[in-house]
Amino acid sequence: MDLLLILTYTGMCIAIFKIFNIPLTKWTVPTAVLGGVIIIGALIILMNYNHPYTANARQVYTSVPIMPLVRGKVIDVPVEPNRLIKAGDVLFKLDPEPFEAIVRQRQAELAAAQQQVPQLYAQLASAKATTASAKAVRDRTQQAYQRYADGRKKGGKNSPFSELEVENRQQAYLAAEAQLQVADANEMRAQLAYESTFDGVNTSVASLQSQLDKALFDLEQTVIHAPTDGYVTQVGLRKGMVAVPMPLRPVMTFIPKEEAMFVGAFWENSIKRLKSGDQAEFIVSAQPGIVFKGTVRQVMPTIAEGEFQANGNLRGAETFFKHSRALVIIDPEERFDEFHFPMGISGHVAIYTDHFHHVSVIRKVLLRMQGWVNYIFPFH
Template sequence: MDLLLILSYASVCIAIFKIFNIPLTKWTVPTAVLGGVIIVGALIILMNYNHPYTAHGRQIYTSVPIMPVVRGKVIEVPVQANQLLKQGDVLFKLDPEPFQAVVDQRRAELAAAEQLVPQLLAQFNSAQAATNAAKAERDRSQKVYQRYAEGRRKGGANSPFSDLEVENRQQAYLSAEARLQVAQANESNARMAYESQIDGVNTTVASLLGQLDKALFDLEQTVVRAPTDGYVTQLGLRVGMVAVPMPLRPVMTFIPKEQSLFVGAFWENSINRLKEGDPAEFIVDAKPGMVFKGKVRQVLPAIAEGEFQANGRLLGAEVFFKHSRSLVLIDPEPRFDEFNFPMGVSGQVAIYTEHFHHLSVMRKVLLRMQGWLNYIFPFH
């Protein structure tokens, strides 16, 4: 861009010398050169500061690594590479038989557990009846023992009840009391087994319901679908491969269909006056001679060259030798998407601020001249 400005000034000087027949002397040539240094230098400084330009621009996009949630053998890949898909379209299918077998097993276990609930109720009712019977027996034995003990106490030597009979009745009463305690313990166990519930559902049944839901979820995951509208590119998945849910080994890459976003990498000293909403223009190598418009969305608040993470390694001095650039996000005009460029095309970007706005005309002319140069491949 700066070279174009210098060449333009040189062309103007040559034209002036030719048109007005100005002789080439030791005064005229140095004057033209010195004037060029001052004029071109001032224009470059003012434009770079108020209307920055970068030759490092690129359309960016997000890719989604696709991997199955469950492990299985691929039995079908109906998707075609580089064709637009709708959200929910099938990308590939895994063999569902092992997962269907687990679902059938969980359903059988759940049915058995549901049938067990009435049995627990019957056991609880039986335990209650046994407790009531043991309590009645205990009460009867207690009354008999008390009658024998009272008769022995009041009758003394003339009592019709002997000490042995009283002792036997006492032992019968204590035995009945022990049987009642056993029956109450059995009733308590039966009650806890029957009344053990979560949200009104038996705990065993609830546990098996959860396992069945998990098995059904795994079965559903054997069909992998498109997360959004978009397309799959560089498709290498084939029938017979084993797909494994490993984050580091996706089986395909999905490109969502989203609003285009262009990014320019600017020198740090040229972003001082940039702000959200500033008009921008950019050219792409894929369409020589055409200029696209846009607006600044954001100047990214972080620069990657200054990043470090807690990983047990010290930050070396070599990172300070790299000259960093600041990234500026630009929303292109809708017309940009009409050309169906390959995602990630490169180009050059110019941004126009409200300061020294009259110089933006020159920046626009230079950007269009750069776009015309895209017809010449050696310039890239």
């Protein structure tokens, strides 16, 4: 851009010298050179500070790594590469047979557990009946023991009940009391088993239901769908391959369909002049001679070269004091999408602030000249 400005001034000087027949003397040539240094220097300073330009610009986009949530053999890849697809369209399928077998197993286990709930109720009812029977036996043996003991106490040596008979009745009572305690314990165990619930459902049934839900979820994951509208590119997945849910090994790359976004890397000396809403223009090498308009969305609040993360390694000076630029996000006009450029193309960007607005005209002219030069070969 600066070279174009110098060449333009040089061309104007040559034309003036030729048209007006100005002689090349020790006064005219230095005057033209000095005038060029002053004029071009002032323009460059004003433009670079108030209307910055960068040749380091590129359209950026987000890619989504696609990986299955379950391990399986690929049986079908119906998606067509580099063709726009809708959200929910099938990308590829895994063999569902192992997961269907697990679902059937969990369904059988759940059915068996559900059948056990009435059995637990029946066991509780049986335990209650056993407890009632044991209590009746205990009460009967207690009364018999008490009658024998009272008769022995009142009759003394003349009592019809011997000491051995009283002791036998006492042992029968104690045995009945022990049986009642066992029955009570069995009833409590049966009641706890029957009343063991989670959200009103038997715990065994709830546990198996959750396992069935997990098996059904895994079965659904054997068919991988497009997360949004977009397309996949460079598809290398084929039938017979084994897809593994590993974050570092995606099997497919999905490109969501989103609004185009340009990012330019600008010198840091002019970023304080930039703000959201400033007008911008950019050119791309793929379409020489055409200037696209845009709007500054945001000046990125961070610069990557100053990043620091806590780890066990010491950071040297070269990490922080590398040459860096500030990134500016630019939203291009809608007309840009009509050209269907490959995503990720590079370009040149100029931003026009409200300061020294009249100088921006020169920047616009130079940007268009740069776009015309792209007909010959792209400058970067």
